[in-house]
Amino acid sequence: MTRVVIIGAGQAGRRCAEALRERDAEATIILLGEEPHPPYDRPPLSKAVLLGTDPGNGLFVRAPEFYAEKRIDLRLNTRAAAIDVAARQVVTEAGERIGWDQLVLATGATARRLRIPGADDPRVMTLRTMADAEALKARLATRPRLAVVGGGLIGLEVAASARQLGCEVHVLEAADRLMARCVTPAISDRFAALHRDKGVALHLGCALTAIEPADGALLLQAGEARIAADLVVVGIGGVPNTALAEAAGIAVQDGILTDAQGRTGIPGIYAAGEVARLPHAFWDARPMRLEAWQVAQNQPVAVARAIAGEDAPYDEIPWHWTDQFHWNLQVLGDPDPAYRLVERAEGEKLTAIALDDQGRARGAVLINNGRDATPCRRLIAGGKALDAAALADIATPLRNFL
Ligand SMILES: Cc1cc2nc3c(=O)[nH]c(=O)nc-3n(C[C@H](O)[C@H](O)[C@H](O)COP(=O)(O)OP(=O)(O)OC[C@H]3O[C@@H](n4cnc5c(N)ncnc54)[C@H](O)[C@@H]3O)c2cc1C
Numbered sequence: 001m002t003r004v005v006i007i008g009a010g011q012a013g014r015r016c017a018e019a020l021r022e023r024d025a026e027a028t029i030i031l032l033g034e035e036p037h038p039p040y041d042r043p044p045l046s047k048a049v050l051l052g053t054d055p056g057n058g059l060f061v062r063a064p065e066f067y068a069e070k071r072i073d074l075r076l077n078t079r080a081a082a083i084d085v086a087a088r089q090v091v092t093e094a095g096e097r098i099g100w101d102q103l104v105l106a107t108g109a110t111a112r113r114l115r116i117p118g119a120d121d122p123r124v125m126t127l128r129t130m131a132d133a134e135a136l137k138a139r140l141a142t143r144p145r146l147a148v149v150g151g152g153l154i155g156l157e158v159a160a161s162a163r164q165l166g167c168e169v170h171v172l173e174a175a176d177r178l179m180a181r182c183v184t185p186a187i188s189d190r191f192a193a194l195h196r197d198k199g200v201a202l203h204l205g206c207a208l209t210a211i212e213p214a215d216g217a218l219l220l221q222a223g224e225a226r227i228a229a230d231l232v233v234v235g236i237g238g239v240p241n242t243a244l245a246e247a248a249g250i251a252v253q254d255g256i257l258t259d260a261q262g263r264t265g266i267p268g269i270y271a272a273g274e275v276a277r278l279p280h281a282f283w284d285a286r287p288m289r290l291e292a293w294q295v296a297q298n299q300p301v302a303v304a305r306a307i308a309g310e311d312a313p314y315d316e317i318p319w320h321w322t323d324q325f326h327w328n329l330q331v332l333g334d335p336d337p338a339y340r341l342v343e344r345a346e347g348e349k350l351t352a353i354a355l356d357d358q359g360r361a362r363g364a365v366l367i368n369n370g371r372d373a374t375p376c377r378r379l380i381a382g383g384k385a386l387d388a389a390a391l392a393d394i395a396t397p398l399r400n401f402l
Pocket residue numbers: 007008009010011012013032033034035041042043044045046078079080081106107108109110127128129154241244272273274275290291292293294296319320321322323
């Protein structure tokens with residue numbers, strides 16, 4: 001009987017455990033999580049949890065009894081401190097040794113911290129865990145002046161939630177536009193207009209250099225600019241939790257290096273979810289580490305299949321979304337600014353399709369137009385040359401181009 005230990009009881013760890021059980025009724029599956037909660041998905045943390053609205057089953061996804069029913073040995077408050085590769089054992093922080101035949105590292109990421117003077121003030125927070133979200137929610141209830149450092153997805157979601165809760169909100173972004181890593185300048189501009197319209201003060205091209213306590217509040221310094229705030233949330237990306245892997249001699253490069261199915265260089269050890277950097281078919285097998293719900297949901301299934309002896313590389317067309325105010329943004333594939341963007345707009349709804357120099361769809365950006373996600377995914381997968389002028393005609397349904 002195979003014994004599989006999964007380190008990290010987040011979304012990827014849970015999905016891997018479930019997918020393993022679907023394939024092997026007998027395996028012993030042990031899921032180790034350092035957090036006190038059963039596995040949860042993180043997207044609601046910056047949205048429904050802060051707003052106090054119902055995240056439905058988008059948060060815990062599985063009922064607490066699910067794990068016992070599936071005979072998944074879920075051990076919470078259990079931090080893995082080391083991997084003994086020779087003995088094939090995980091050593092927990094409490095000193096327990098847990099043996100494995102197959103080991104999955106699903107350790108995710110930690111919020112990147114600012115490295116500037118004043119960043120260690122307790123009023124400077126990050127948002128990654130349920131505990132972070134609950135602490136932030138409690139602070140937002142006092143309607144502080146909030147400064148968000150980072151105009152990326154999480155920073156802007158926090159800004160939107162805080163603004164909806166009635167806070168004064170400033171966003172400081174070092175780049176000259178919002179969400180520069182994932183959307184084109186035209187989409188950045190639309191989101192900037194949305195945030196400004198809702199009363200968020202945007203400070204673009206604004207690199208924070210220091211945070212100083214002043215008159216009971218905090219003074220943020222960025223060049224000549226001075227911004228006063230009572231609370232700062234830093235949203236400048238995540239750092240993959242690779243320390244365990246590195247100490248065990250597993251190759252690491254901003255993520256744990258794996259093949260397309262999550263196998264590391266050490267037989268029997270795999271990486272799942274956001275911590276893995278794998279050769280991605282969409283980018284001609286370039287190693288990528290993607291910070292998205294989709295990857296945490298589906299790449300661990302490919303890992304479970306590898307453990308079950310199936311050949312099934314992870315090769316989905318990348319997809320992620322964000323919700324800010326009443327706008328839902330979905331990004332598919334690679335809408336690189338270098339591509340030609342064909343826009344199909346209808347009021348506040350937009351589908352923008354990125355065509356390469358041969359007219360093939362490589363990416364798409366949808367604003368409040370989720371129904372176009374499936375045809376866009378198919379257009380990208382099809383790889384057919386498209387007529388840009390015809391595609392821009394909103395009267396022609398996208399399915400006509402498939
Ligand atoms: C606030 C927020 C909002 C997001 N919103 C969106 C969104 O709208 N759309 C989207 O596509 N994506 C979104 N994401 C991204 C998505 O949620 C992540 O990519 C996903 O959570 C990654 O899952 P994971 O299981 O790989 O890693 P994680 O969720 O980080 O889980 C890893 C788990 O492993 C545990 N762990 C780490 N080291 C150890 C150890 N040594 N021993 C035991 N346990 C350990 C950690 O405590 C953690 O619980 C969001 C992320 C955040 C933080």
